[in-house]
Amino acid sequence: MAAEHIEAYPMKGGDGVHSYANNSSYQRGVIDTAKKLITDGIADQLDLKNIVLSNTFRIADLGCSVGPNTFFAVQNIIEAVQFKCQCEGFDPQLLEFQVFFNDHTSNDFNTLFTSAPPDRQYYAAGVAGSFYRRLFPNDSLHFVHSSYAIHWLSRVPKSIVDKSSPAWNKGRIHFSNTEDEVVKAYEDQYAEDMKCFLHARAQEVVGGGLIALTVYGRPNDALHSQTHQNILHDLLRSCLMDMARKGIIGEEKVDSFNVPTYCMSPQELVVAVNRNGEFSVERIEKLARVTETSNLPKSQKLASLIRAAYDGLIKAHFGDVILDELFELFRKKAEEEFSLFKLGRSINFFALLKRKAKR
Amino acid sequence: MAAEHIEAYPMKGGDGVHSYANNSSYQRGVIDTAKKLITDGIADQLDLKNIVLSNTFRIADLGCSVGPNTFFAVQNIIEAVQFKCQCEGFDPQLLEFQVFFNDHTSNDFNTLFTSAPPDRQYYAAGVAGSFYRRLFPNDSLHFVHSSYAIHWLSRVPKSIVDKSSPAWNKGRIHFSNTEDEVVKAYEDQYAEDMKCFLHARAQEVVGGGLIALTVYGRPNDALHSQTHQNILHDLLRSCLMDMARKGIIGEEKVDSFNVPTYCMSPQELVVAVNRNGEFSVERIEKLARVTETSNLPKSQKLASLIRAAYDGLIKAHFGDVILDELFELFRKKAEEEFSLFKLGRSINFFALLKRKAKR
Numbered sequence: 001m002a003a004e005h006i007e008a009y010p011m012k013g014g015d016g017v018h019s020y021a022n023n024s025s026y027q028r029g030v031i032d033t034a035k036k037l038i039t040d041g042i043a044d045q046l047d048l049k050n051i052v053l054s055n056t057f058r059i060a061d062l063g064c065s066v067g068p069n070t071f072f073a074v075q076n077i078i079e080a081v082q083f084k085c086q087c088e089g090f091d092p093q094l095l096e097f098q099v100f101f102n103d104h105t106s107n108d109f110n111t112l113f114t115s116a117p118p119d120r121q122y123y124a125a126g127v128a129g130s131f132y133r134r135l136f137p138n139d140s141l142h143f144v145h146s147s148y149a150i151h152w153l154s155r156v157p158k159s160i161v162d163k164s165s166p167a168w169n170k171g172r173i174h175f176s177n178t179e180d181e182v183v184k185a186y187e188d189q190y191a192e193d194m195k196c197f198l199h200a201r202a203q204e205v206v207g208g209g210l211i212a213l214t215v216y217g218r219p220n221d222a223l224h225s226q227t228h229q230n231i232l233h234d235l236l237r238s239c240l241m242d243m244a245r246k247g248i249i250g251e252e253k254v255d256s257f258n259v260p261t262y263c264m265s266p267q268e269l270v271v272a273v274n275r276n277g278e279f280s281v282e283r284i285e286k287l288a289r290v291t292e293t294s295n296l297p298k299s300q301k302l303a304s305l306i307r308a309a310y311d312g313l314i315k316a317h318f319g320d321v322i323l324d325e326l327f328e329l330f331r332k333k334a335e336e337e338f339s340l341f342k343l344g345r346s347i348n349f350f351a352l353l354k355r356k357a358k359r
Numbered sequence: 360m361a362a363e364h365i366e367a368y369p370m371k372g373g374d375g376v377h378s379y380a381n382n383s384s385y386q387r388g389v390i391d392t393a394k395k396l397i398t399d400g401i402a403d404q405l406d407l408k409n410i411v412l413s414n415t416f417r418i419a420d421l422g423c424s425v426g427p428n429t430f431f432a433v434q435n436i437i438e439a440v441q442f443k444c445q446c447e448g449f450d451p452q453l454l455e456f457q458v459f460f461n462d463h464t465s466n467d468f469n470t471l472f473t474s475a476p477p478d479r480q481y482y483a484a485g486v487a488g489s490f491y492r493r494l495f496p497n498d499s500l501h502f503v504h505s506s507y508a509i510h511w512l513s514r515v516p517k518s519i520v521d522k523s524s525p526a527w528n529k530g531r532i533h534f535s536n537t538e539d540e541v542v543k544a545y546e547d548q549y550a551e552d553m554k555c556f557l558h559a560r561a562q563e564v565v566g567g568g569l570i571a572l573t574v575y576g577r578p579n580d581a582l583h584s585q586t587h588q589n590i591l592h593d594l595l596r597s598c599l600m601d602m603a604r605k606g607i608i609g610e611e612k613v614d615s616f617n618v619p620t621y622c623m624s625p626q627e628l629v630v631a632v633n634r635n636g637e638f639s640v641e642r643i644e645k646l647a648r649v650t651e652t653s654n655l656p657k658s659q660k661l662a663s664l665i666r667a668a669y670d671g672l673i674k675a676h677f678g679d680v681i682l683d684e685l686f687e688l689f690r691k692k693a694e695e696e697f698s699l700f701k702l703g704r705s706i707n708f709f710a711l712l713k714r715k716a717k718r
Binding site: 055056096097098100105106108109110113114116123124125126127128134135136137138139140 | 414465469494
């Protein structure tokens with residue numbers, strides 16, 4: 001509820017050809033690989049007794065975007081809880097579910113609501129706002145889910161865009177190998193954001209409640225400059241520079257463009273959770289690679305995925321007229337240089353956190 | 360959660376010149392006239408003990424549209440509850456508020472979320488769906504508010520648009536003096552809808568919880584044909600017929616157009632509440648007339664108000680190209696025949712219902 005600076009770059013809304021709704025099959029794949037882990041986590045770790053007492057099981061999906069992925073994720077959680085009820089002799093019919101779909105205020109909630117499954121067996125609500133702040137009352141959530149969302153920071157670190165700072169990130173849009181000040185600025189922002197995230201959730205989640213995170217991150221021993229994301233950002237920047245050379249956008253504008261994401265490692269997450277002190281890490285592991293089913297060329301799929309995800313970010317900085325040309329250029333370069341991505345060291349990992357008992 | 364037929368004609372979204380957000384000062388006036396009644400109702404009737412136990416006070420505004428009126432209404436409720444806490448020696452700081460803003464799925468929730476007060480002292484959520492169905496878990500609401508919304512029925516009564524039925528409403532868009540079958544069809548639809556409304560709320564509202572309704576209705580002794588609304592609908596129909604004569608729209612199309620609203624009387628509401636049996640009527644009274652502050656001509660204000668409110672309804676039936684011409688015509692006719700409205704017998708009334716203790 002504070003009015004601090006939070007940047008919001010939602011996924012592309014609507015259901016058009018470039019929408020997130022139609023260009024997030026990769027993220028769906030990630031949800032599928034995490035499915036069994038969530039089911040197992042609920043079976044092993046969920047303490048039903050307090051919940052059955054209240055008769056309503058409350059779930060939040062943080063950074064849900066516009067669907068349909070969030071609906072699959074939520075359905076899986078509900079089925080796992082119902083199954084757990086059956087196993088423990090509680091009548092699952094007595095338990096009602098209320099699901100809170102959260103994303104930035106500028107997210108397309110209209111599309112989210114109209115595309116929600118009409119036969120859903122839960123009460124749905126939308127909650128607008130950054131998940132780096134409080135979103136829910138004390139002790140009001142039993143299960144928090146977030147998939148492929150907390151690699152978005154609350155903002156580009158201030159010093160990165162400050163010309164007088166040693167961390168000024170001229171000539172890059174994200175990390176590089178050498179500029180340690182830039183990496184340090186991103187690390188600090190991540191630490192601050194994750195502190196806020198965990199602090200807010202510690203108040204909102206009931207004692208014994210669970211948080212399941214699916215994270216786009218990097219292996220413990222990988223540098224930021226080695227991630228797929230950074231390779232991709234280099235390619236995006238080279239496209240932007242091509243357009244600057246043609247006079248379509250200003251070079252200054254490219255210099256001031258930075259991506260507010262951070263690929264954390266599993267180790268970094270554990271450190272943040274332990275520093276917060278209110279959750280235990282019940283499980284943390286790398287997810288299997290997502291197997292893609294579509295027959296489109298890889299460069300095309302990548303361009304569509306990045307366009308849907310970076311729509312808000314690029315529009316906010318450059319306006320929307322450059323999008324078509326930028327992503328056609330990106331597709332071509334990605335096709336020519338796809339071998340680069342093979343060197344990338346990114347992982348998707350899963351973490352299950354459990355709220356410790358409250359005093 | 361059932362998939363029955365519900366018609367949804369939301370108020371005009373966005374924040375443009377014809378939007379509900381900018382053309383609902385009358386509805387704001389209604390909220391202001393009900394303000395003291397709500398404050399008094401909370402002071403006299405709210406049982407704080409059970410609520411303070413749970414630490415979260417949950418409010419729903421049903422049929423909230425896009426704001427800003429809903430935010431004023433909610434703020435008033437919260438301040439009244441906080442004041443009541445102070446009077447009874449509870450620390451109001453310990454109580455958190457969660458507010459659910461409800462309207463049809465096709466309501467413009469994006470505008471609602473972006474226009475919510477940034478300094479609000481409550482957790483906000485949007486809930487999409489008809490309030491004639493269940494929207495919330497059992498026993499999850501302490502206070503339900505609905506202003507100027509339940510005169511919208513869930514649908515036009517089926518028989519009204521059935522050419523083979525004696526209730527076929529050819530040549531009218533709402534009631535007339537003579538066609539009793541039409542009135543009967545509307546009465547039945549109202550009774551069915553109000554039954555669903557009260558049945559759903561009886562499950563959602565905690566024992567001792569309150570429902571405050573501000574209703575656009577008619578005096579106990581007034582005929583439907585005598586209401587302002589019916590006079591207005593006659594005028595609207597005459598504009599539509601003018602346009603049909605010019606060939607802009609088909610006459611058949613005008614014949615099949617009907618307005619799904621019903622101006623209930625206070626007596627009818629009491630009958631419905633008693634039939635349901637789960638609530639007591641703690642207060643029911645006519646509201647003072649709204650004093651308008653704007654200096655615009657009355658006909659202009661009326662045209663803008665009706666356009667914003669009937670936007671979805673008219674678009675769904677006729678498409679949106681006719682709107683400008685229709686409402687310019689309407690404004691002119693309203694100017695010429697404003698004296699007609701002086702004969703209208705409509706009232707705004709307030710009702711406070713209290714959920715009986717649950718077994």
